[in-house]
Amino acid sequence: MIAGLVLLCAAYVLSQFFRAFLAVLSGILQTDLGVTPDDLAFASGMWFLTFALMQLPIGEALDRVGPRLTAAVLLAIGGGGGAAIFAVATTPAHIWIAMSLIGVGCAPVLMASYYIFARMFAPAMFATLGAVMIGTGSIGNLASAAPLTWAVETFGWRESLWGLSAVAVLIAGGVLATVQDPPKLVDQPRGSVLDVLRIPALWLILPLVTVNYAPAAGIRGLWIGPYMTDVYGANPAVLGQATLLMGVAMIVGTFLYGPLDRLLGTRKWVIFGGNAVVMLSCAVLAFMPEGGFWLSVALCAVIGMFGLSFPVIMAHGRSFVPAHLTGRGVTLMNLFSIGGVGVFQVITGQLHAGAVAAGQGPVYPYQVLFGFFAALLAVGLLVYAFCQDRLD
Numbered sequence: 001m002i003a004g005l006v007l008l009c010a011a012y013v014l015s016q017f018f019r020a021f022l023a024v025l026s027g028i029l030q031t032d033l034g035v036t037p038d039d040l041a042f043a044s045g046m047w048f049l050t051f052a053l054m055q056l057p058i059g060e061a062l063d064r065v066g067p068r069l070t071a072a073v074l075l076a077i078g079g080g081g082g083a084a085i086f087a088v089a090t091t092p093a094h095i096w097i098a099m100s101l102i103g104v105g106c107a108p109v110l111m112a113s114y115y116i117f118a119r120m121f122a123p124a125m126f127a128t129l130g131a132v133m134i135g136t137g138s139i140g141n142l143a144s145a146a147p148l149t150w151a152v153e154t155f156g157w158r159e160s161l162w163g164l165s166a167v168a169v170l171i172a173g174g175v176l177a178t179v180q181d182p183p184k185l186v187d188q189p190r191g192s193v194l195d196v197l198r199i200p201a202l203w204l205i206l207p208l209v210t211v212n213y214a215p216a217a218g219i220r221g222l223w224i225g226p227y228m229t230d231v232y233g234a235n236p237a238v239l240g241q242a243t244l245l246m247g248v249a250m251i252v253g254t255f256l257y258g259p260l261d262r263l264l265g266t267r268k269w270v271i272f273g274g275n276a277v278v279m280l281s282c283a284v285l286a287f288m289p290e291g292g293f294w295l296s297v298a299l300c301a302v303i304g305m306f307g308l309s310f311p312v313i314m315a316h317g318r319s320f321v322p323a324h325l326t327g328r329g330v331t332l333m334n335l336f337s338i339g340g341v342g343v344f345q346v347i348t349g350q351l352h353a354g355a356v357a358a359g360q361g362p363v364y365p366y367q368v369l370f371g372f373f374a375a376l377l378a379v380g381l382l383v384y385a386f387c388q389d390r391l392d
Contacts, residue, residue, distance in 0.1 A: 001120075004068075004179035008113045009136050011075055011171050014164070015106035016140030017148075018079070019047060019217065022099075023225040023243055024148050027236065028157055029095070037226050039092040041349025043099040044222050048342025050103035052335045056193055058108045059331030063324070066181030067112030072172045078105020079168030087161035105168065107338075110134070111331050112179070118318060118326045119182035123392055124262060126318060130311035131258025138251040138308075146240040193328045201320045202333075204387035208380035209313055209333050210340035212275055215282055215373040216307030217341045218348055219300055220246050223369060226352075230362040232293045242297045246304045253305035257312050261391060267316045268389035270309070272381060277306040279377035286371035289363050310337060319390045348372065 022029075022040050029035040035043075054074075061070040082101030089095050110133065117129045151160045196202065219227075220243065228234035228242050257274065261267040281302045289296070314333055321329030348369050355365035 001116075001180050004175065005113065005116070005133075007171060007174040007178050008067075008071065008109060008116075009133055011071065011079075011106075011109040011175060012113065012133060012137030013140040013143070014075075014079065014168060014171060015109050016137050017144045017164075018083075018099075018102050018106055018140075019044075020140070020221040020243075020247070021144035021148055023220065023222055024144060024240065025152070025157060026225045027229075028152065032157075033089065033092060033095070035092045035095060037222075038349045038353045039095070041222055041345055041352065043092070043095045045342045045345035045349065046096050047099040047103040047106075048217075048338050048345055050100045050342075051107045052337075052339030052342055054104055054107035055111070055331040055335035055338070056328075058111055059193065059328040061108075062111065062115045062327030062331065067108070067115050068176065068179040068181050071108045071112040071179065072176035074108050075105045075175065076169050076172035078102060078107070080105070080165045080172065083161050083165035083168055087158045087165065110137070111327075111334055114314065114318075114330045115327050116179075116182060118330065119323070123319070127261050127267070127312050127315035128258045130314055131254050134308065134311055135251050135254035135258070138247065138254055142244060142247045142251070144243075144247070146244050149236060149240045191322075191325045191328070193332055196321060196325050196329050196332050199320050201388055201390075202317055204383055205313065205317045206333070206336050208271070208275065208384040209317065210336045211344075211376040211380040212271075212278075212313060213307065213310055213337050214341050214344040214376060215278055216250060216304050218345055218369075218373065220250065220304055222345065223348065223352075223366070224300055227289075227366050227369075228293070228296070231290060231366060232296070234293070242300070245297055246300045249301035250304040250308050253308040254311065256305070257309055261312055261315065265391070266389055267312055267319075267391060268384075268387060271312050271316065272384060274306040274309045275377055275381055275384075278303050279374050279381065281306075282370045282374035282377065286367050286374060289366050289370065313337075316387075316390060319392045344372075344376065 022044055026040055078101050082098045082105055086098035113133050114130060117126055224243055225239055228239050260270045281299045285299050317333045318329060351368050352365045355368045
């Protein structure tokens with residue numbers, strides 16, 4: 001089981017890499033393929049949307065087939081195949097298709113791990129184990145910054161994508177060989193995702209699940225590059241440093257969140273406080289988008305650090321879900337989380353395009369984006385404030 005979890009963690013590193021690497025490739029794709037920031041927003045949104053849409057069938061597969069086959073098959077076909085299509089892309093549409101397929105391949109990886117944690121470990125350890133998985137997997141965020149810049153400059157972006165395709169297939173083979181499925185439940189009702197949706201407490205959690213990851217994922221995965229370039233004139237080397245710092249902050253934040261629910265005796269207020277910090281940071285960037293390069297980088301890093309409350313939110317939601325619905329429960333919450341990011345990536349692309357067309361200068365579009373992220377979190381927190389705290 002240790003070897004299997006290590007391979008699932010490696011697969012999650014790859015998943016984190018793919019959700020963030022477009023920020024570094026934005027310039028070279030614009031030069032080689034004529035891809036615009038709005039095209040990249042759409043491509044990034046397609047990754048998240050296909051990732052999200054796969055969650056319901058994946059939840060069914062986890063409960064019926066198990067995490068081993070579910071993760072291995074989809075990662076090989078989607079991750080390996082999507083990276084290969086990206087490597088031969090000649091138009092923005094090819095990038096959209098490739099990112100959609102990569103989203104399918106990455107979709108089962110984290111949930112396969114969470115399914116194992118929920119079924120084979122003590123409930124009190126769920127948030128910590130989930131945080132360790134996300135924190136370790138966030139190495140992919142780092143690899144998609146300066147290391148990717150080096151690989152592209154050394155080998156070329158197409159060659160780098162071919163290498164990623166091979167890595168995805170190899171990791172999928174390792175998952176197939178090493179992961180052990182939890183024992184099948186006996187004498188349990190089968191249930192469906194509709195049974196999960198009948199749990200009242202989840203309806204107070206789902207709005208925050210939908211918006212909490214959107215600012216960190218959107219800024220790190222897409223907007224930090226255009227923001228630093230358009231507002232501060234950052235060159236690729238400086239941009240690599242900025243994205244690296246935000247990536248490190250996201251890793252630190254994940255490990256920071258992991259044990260806090262047990263140390264402080266509350267999940268609700270750990271989640272609420274962290275997301276309130278993100279909301280305020282987005283608001284500051286909206287009102288002070290030209291406050292200074294390093295101040296802006298620091299605020300992006302704060303958004304990354306405190307925006308990684310996902311493991312604790314998942315633990316809070318999972319505590320209301322019965323064992324026989326574990327797969328469907330965690331994947332439903334992940335659908336709202338990743339689906340929200342995907343929808344908001346597309347929306348922010350349209351907001352950015354509209355703000356640019358307004359002709360009010362290079363700063364205004366980013367004021368709109370950061371203000372939008374702050375408003376999303378305000379709504380999510382307002383609903384979540386009424387949720388019952390729970391540590392079971």
